[in-house]
Amino acid sequence: MRKSTIGIVILSIILVGMIIPIGFSGQIDPVVITYGETTNANADYKNTVDAFFKNQANVDLASANTKIISASEVNKISSSITGKTYGSNQIFSSALVDLNDNAKLQVSVDKSKITTITGDMYLSALKSAGITSGHVYVTSPVTATGESALAGIMNSYEVATSVEIPDTVKEAANNEIYTQAEVVENSNVTSEEVSKLVDDVKETVKEENITDHQTIVNVINNYTIVNNINITNSDVENLATAIEQVQNVQGDINNYESQISDVLNNTNGTDTSKGLFDGLFG
Template sequence: MRKITIAILALILVGMLIPVGFSTDSNVVITYGETTYANSNYKSNVDSFFESQTNYDVDNVGSKIITADQVNKVSSSITGRTYNSNQILSSALVDLNDNDNLQVSVDKSKITVITGDMYISALKSAGITSGHVYVTSPVSASGESALAGIMNSYEEVTDVEIPDSVKQAANDEIYTEAEIINNSNVSADDLSKLVDDVKEEVSNDNVTDHSTIVNIINNYVQTNNINITNSDIENLADSIQQVQNVQDDVSNYQSQVSDFMDNATSGDFSLDSLFDWIKSFF
C-alpha cells in the first residue's frame, strides 16, 4: 500500500512538471527566413513540409528568424551581393536527436541550386558532422541563404558559437559552387563530387598552397571530363584553401560541441528514467 501511495505521488509530481501539450525538444530548432515568417501562407507551406518529413508538431518546436542583415554579413563579403528583407525565403529544421551521421533532406521542388550534398560538404567544412537537416522554401529559391540559418540552428541547439572564420569558409564554399552552377553547364552532382574529392586530397596531404590546390583541381577536372573555366577553378581553389586554413578553428569548435553532446547524454533530466523508477514500485 505504501509503495502504491508513493508511486501515485510521483505521478502527480510528473504531471506538475509537464505542462499540458508540452512536447518541446531542445535538440530541434527551426530557422525561418524573415520573408517566409512574415507571410502566413509562406510559413504554413514551410511548416507543412517540415511536418511531412518529421514526426514533430512545429508549434512545439523552438524557432528563430534569419534576417537579411544576418545573411548579408556573410554574402556581402563573398559575392558583394546584398539581400533585402523580402528576399530571405529559405528555411531549415535541424534535428540533433538523429545524430549518428549528418543528413540533409532538401525540398527539390523549391530549392533550385544548392543540393543536399553541397550542404553536407559545407557543413562538414564547418566541423558539423551529425544531425538531420531539412531545407525548404515557400517559393523557388537558390538555397544559398539557408546555410546561415542552418549554422545558426546548430549554435542554438548546442549553445556553442561557430567561429566567424569557419562560417565564412563554409558559406564561401556554398556561394562559389552556386556561382559556378549558374554560369556553366556543369551539373550540381558532378561539381559536388569534384569539391569533395579535392577537399579530401587537400586535407589528407595538408595542402595549403594555392597553386598546388589549382593543380589538384585541374587533375580531377581533366580525369572526369568536367567542363568549368579557369576562373571557376581559381575560385574553387580559393574556397578550398580558405577551408583548409581554418582547420584549427574547426577542431576547437568540434571539441566544444563534443563536450556538449557528452554532457547532454549523461547529465540531463530523463523522463524515461523517472518512469522506470516509478514502475519499480509496482
C-alpha cells in the same frame, strides 16, 4: 569582386537564428526551426514551409525551438555579399535541424523550391565546418537557389547546442557553397558533378595536408580530367581558393570541436547529440 548570383529570396535565411546563447549550458535543444520574417508573417507561406517539415521530418513542430530572422538582420551582412538591401517583405527561406536523427549527417532539400544547391553541396560544406551528424531540412515558400541557406543551418546548430561556430569557419563553409553555385552557373556542369569534384579534391587535400594554392589548383585540374568535367580556369581558381580557405581554418575547427565535446560530455543522461561533431571531412 566575385559576381553575385544570389536572388532576393535566398538571402532571406543568411542570418537566421543569429541571436544565440553562447557558452556551455550542458543542454541540447534537439529541434530548431528558422523562419524568414516574411514567411512567418504570412500564414500561407508559413503553412507551406511547415507542411514540408511535417512531411519530411516527422517531428512535433510545436515543441521545436523557433527563430525569426528580420530584414534588418539580413542587411547587416548582405552588403558584404551582394551589396543589396532587402525589405521586410523579402525574407522567405527556412530550415529545420533535427539532432534526434543523428546517426550521420543528412540533408533533405525541397527540390521544388531550392533550385541550385543540392543536398550533397550542403553536406560537403557542413562537413567543412566540422558538422557530421543531425538531419537538416531546407525549403522556401517561393523559388530560391539556396546559396545562403548554409548560414542559417549553421546558426540552427548553434541554437541547438548553445556553442558558437567561429566566424572564420562559417565564412569558409559559406564561401564553398557560393563558389560551387557560381561554377554551376558559369560552366556547363551539373550541381552533382561540382559537388563530387569538391569532395574528391577536399579528400586529397586533407590526406596529403596540402595548403599551397597552386598545388590545389593542380589537384582540381587532375580531377576534372579524370571525371571529364569542363570548367573555366577562373572557376578552378575560385574552387582552389575556397578549399584552401577551409584548410587554413583547421585550428579554429579543432578548437570548436573541443568546445562541443565539453558540452556533450556534460550533458547528463542524453544521447541526443552523441557523435554530433566528428571531424572536418567526415
